[in-house]
Amino acid sequence: MAKMMPHTHIIGTGSSIPKRILSNKDLEGIVDTTDEWIIQRTGIKERRISVKGERESTTDLTTQASVKAIEMASISPKSLDMIVVGTVTGDRMFPSTACMVQEALNAENAMAFDVSAGCTGFLYALSMADNAIQCGTCKNALVVGVDRLSSVVNWQDRGTCVLLADGAGAVVVTSATEQGGILSTHLKSDGKLWELLYSSDGNNHIPKILQGIDIKPFHLRMDGNRLFKRAVGYLSSIANEALEHNSLTIKDIGLLVPHQANIRIIKAVSKNLYIPMERVYTNIHRYGNTSSASIPIALDEANRENMLSKGDHVLFVSFGAGLTWGASIVRWSI
Ligand code: UT7
Numbered sequence: 001m002a003k004m005m006p007h008t009h010i011i012g013t014g015s016s017i018p019k020r021i022l023s024n025k026d027l028e029g030i031v032d033t034t035d036e037w038i039i040q041r042t043g044i045k046e047r048r049i050s051v052k053g054e055r056e057s058t059t060d061l062t063t064q065a066s067v068k069a070i071e072m073a074s075i076s077p078k079s080l081d082m083i084v085v086g087t088v089t090g091d092r093m094f095p096s097t098a099c100m101v102q103e104a105l106n107a108e109n110a111m112a113f114d115v116s117a118g119c120t121g122f123l124y125a126l127s128m129a130d131n132a133i134q135c136g137t138c139k140n141a142l143v144v145g146v147d148r149l150s151s152v153v154n155w156q157d158r159g160t161c162v163l164l165a166d167g168a169g170a171v172v173v174t175s176a177t178e179q180g181g182i183l184s185t186h187l188k189s190d191g192k193l194w195e196l197l198y199s200s201d202g203n204n205h206i207p208k209i210l211q212g213i214d215i216k217p218f219h220l221r222m223d224g225n226r227l228f229k230r231a232v233g234y235l236s237s238i239a240n241e242a243l244e245h246n247s248l249t250i251k252d253i254g255l256l257v258p259h260q261a262n263i264r265i266i267k268a269v270s271k272n273l274y275i276p277m278e279r280v281y282t283n284i285h286r287y288g289n290t291s292s293a294s295i296p297i298a299l300d301e302a303n304r305e306n307m308l309s310k311g312d313h314v315l316f317v318s319f320g321a322g323l324t325w326g327a328s329i330v331r332w333s334i
Contacts, residue, residue: 007133010171011074014069015167015297016169023035030207047290050148053212057214065170083141086120086292088199089151099113105142118319119321119324121292125143133174140172142170142171143171155207163288168296169293171296181330193323194322253314254309257295299316313332
């Protein structure tokens with residue numbers, strides 16, 4: 001008899017954000033910008049910035065988000081056999097954030113590694129765990145998206161420093177015979193476009209009101225305008241690819257959870273896909289762009305706000321440095 005392929009179900013979500021709020025007004029004192037410009041062009045009102053010594057390192061944020069997801073999943077960390085973390089801002093070059101978190105969680109039976117795929121890191125990580133579960137090599141996995149882009153921001157570049165912020169989101173996935181869970185994940189990259197968003201040597205300038213933040217010796221550089229146009233096209237086409245693959249239409253999607261890079265990008269994608277904004281989760285006004293963390297933070301909030309019911313279809317779409325982009329459809333199991 002043919003062996004039934006297991007399905008990957010999300011059974012727990014969690015998130016963690018730093019306490020320190022950086023408002024648009026605060027940014028007016030750092031670069032030549034205005035609250036009005038930032039809100040109109042991006043939708044961001046405030047964002048969270050991690051502070052050294054506050055248990056807000058990449059490892060700390062990841063651990064806190066993971067503990068919440070594991071609690072919701074009602075499993076022991078010892079039953080995790082895989083930890084995959086999507087990040088580009090781990091605390092160390094090596095070992096991976098995943099290994100640091102494995103220690104913090106006492107998840108001694110897991111194999112642990114990081115995935116570097118820019119803001120699409122969470123979807124890449126989710127796909128790795130899903131594949132391992134479908135192959136039967138993994139039963140329970142912890143999948144995290146975390147970034148502290150404040151550590152690589154050029155605080156003299158008004159085109160980027162107003163956008164980027166810190167946070168972590170996590171899910172626990174498990175293998176089950178029941179239909180549903182992750183229906184498919186579609187991932188793409190185009191290395192020819194790496195220069196639209198990359199890191200280069202930085203000058204470590206820290207604004208007065210941000211003394212105490214943890215800065216790395218390189219900066220993020222972005223061609224925001226060109227990236228914006230690519231983002232809208234790629235997000236829309238990959239979302240349609242995922243829908244077609246599963247013989248679904250946009251009417252079947254209960255909630256779209258997009259990467260939170262810019263409210264104008266999100267609105268343009270919602271228009272292209274013909275999904276009303278009431279069915280699109282946004283929290284960019286509160287957190288800015290948290291890179292790999294934005295989708296799992298939004299998912300955790302939507303879940304805890306009871307916006308998802310068992311059987312609902314949730315569509316994730318993301319894009320970021322690489323370029324990378326992707327989409328995934330999940331039939332909600334909790
Ligand atoms: O997570 C994935 C990676 N990130 C993204 O996907 C971001 C994608 N891009 C964007 O979100 C938008 O391109 C930005 C928000 C970055 C910029 O918005 P825009 O509408 O594309 O503005 P722009 O770059 O065309 O700049 C328009 C003007 C320029 O001034 P001039 O040349 O017209 O005089 C900029 O210098 O706005 C100026 N500007 C600002 N003004 C006030 C740029 N940043 C700021 C600022 N405050 N913070």
